[in-house]
Amino acid sequence: MGSVKDDVADLTAFQSWIAGAAAELAAAADHLGELDRAIGDGDHGTNMARGFGRSAALAKEEDFASIDAYLKKVGMTLVSTVGGASGPLYGTFFLRFAGPMAATEDAGVHAFAQSLHAGVDGIVARGKAEVGDKTMYDALAPALEAFDDANAEGASLADCLRAAADAAAAGRDATEPLVARKGRASYLGERSAGHVDPGASSAAILLETAARTLG
Template identity: 60%
Template sequence: MAAVGTAQLADWITRYRDAVTAQRDWLTELDSAIGDADHGANMARGFAAVGDKLAAGTPATVDELLKTVGMTLVSSVGGASGPLYGTFFLRMGMSAGAVSELDGPALAAALRAGLEGIVARGKPEAGDKTMYDAMAPAVDAFDAALADGSSVGDAARAAADAAAAGRDATLDLVARKGRASYLGERSAGHLDPGAASTAILFDTLAAAIADSA
């Protein structure tokens, strides 16, 4: 597949909604150890609202689709998750523009814009034990795979693998951001819930692209 259209992107969102709903208890368990114990519930609720918004039909353009997702998350998810994930999708939509599909470089640029939006909003850095520790490696891996001549699908799988590795690497980190940082050294030994939900995000993107190829 040379490009990803609105149908594939909508499928990605649907798959992510289903995945975070199925893994809600696990995400909440992770968050109960170092956070407010609401990440799973918040993500499931937010993407259920997104699903309701998209039930009437997929928007015709990528920017409209992703901005709808972003705005819905901002307005329906509590805590840090709504603003951060909402910003990610809003920035993706702004980068994409009013087009019906994204080729590899355009999708890479949109993912990079989403990451930069999260950085602008939350000021995370590598090693802070946040979603950034999964997302930044994923976006970098997507770029690197495309530069090496990989297809969009293979680049998305490389990104998903990098996100999973980034998630796993948060296990031993000491949190420097958010509520988890209040625990100090006691935050080590637990996966970051935001990194976990980010790894699911890239895994479902790779699956949606692969299954439509």
């Protein structure tokens, strides 16, 4: 297990986050696939399980000198193994997320806030999504806002992450009635309404796992 003490998370904690996300995404692969079959091509679950499974294996295969070096490798691994639109988006998230972690051995709430902003900004820059487009950003945007609000109130990293995870879950659920305006689902027009977005669902899993392992 990773070390989370004095409200900071070290390298092994981040490796536990990726390992936990890999396990949760593998368990949810069929469900994510069902969501994706309704409005996409049905491979989101298997793609995410494969990519994060490969990323989780990195900690056993290599020695990493820093948090940012590890997260950059995770990002590159996701780009090369997830496939579809999600690989570049999640890969960009972790590549950007790693930047503010440079030369940081123990990441506290403020460093994590900077990284979360950088990661989400990377997704927006690459995917050009807005809130309401029925994408992963519908989970990530409220999560980022909730993290910032908790941080502004002086909350601990654990409480900030819990707020973010809960907001991501609510954002995921709010995609169900939306009509998709981005990605393959947008081809369905009004028929995309009535289905939870698979990308928002996997994003919510990622933040829920962060709340459990880093908080």
